[in-house]
Amino acid sequence: MPIIDFEGNVLICKKGANLRQVLLENEKSPHNGNSRLLNCFGLGTCGTCAVQIIGSVSKMEASEKIRLSLPPHNLETGLRLSCQIKVLSDITVKKGSGFS
Numbered sequence: 398m399p400i401i402d403f404e405g406n407v408l409i410c411k412k413g414a415n416l417r418q419v420l421l422e423n424e425k426s427p428h429n430g431n432s433r434l435l436n437c438f439g440l441g442t443c444g445t446c447a448v449q450i451i452g453s454v455s456k457m458e459a460s461e462k463i464r465l466s467l468p469p470h471n472l473e474t475g476l477r478l479s480c481q482i483k484v485l486s487d488i489t490v491k492k493g494s495g496f497s
């Protein structure tokens with residue numbers, strides 16, 4: 398069972414679990430501010446669930462790549478959309494500030 402370190406909180410999930418779902422089920426959020434309410438609810442279109450990941454997760458699919466190539470994102474930042482990630486091993490998740 399992978400262990401997720403999210404802002405100092407230790408969460409345990411099943412291998413392959415959706416990262417955003419795991420965070421929300423544990424009363425944590427990959428969203429900041431009003432985007433906690435105003436988001437696409439995991440469809441991968443709003444970009445507000447972007448996080449930095451250290452560790453092994455599922456590869457980036459085309460739809461996630463397209464969203465992260467659009468403002469305010471930039472693929473070069475290395476951020477990932479937590480709603481599109483399957484957790485494959487122990488990971489550390491960091492959330493930046495701001496809407497995205």
Ligand code: FES
Nearest residue numbers: 439441444446480
């Ligand atoms: S919740 Fe909208 S992109 Fe992830």
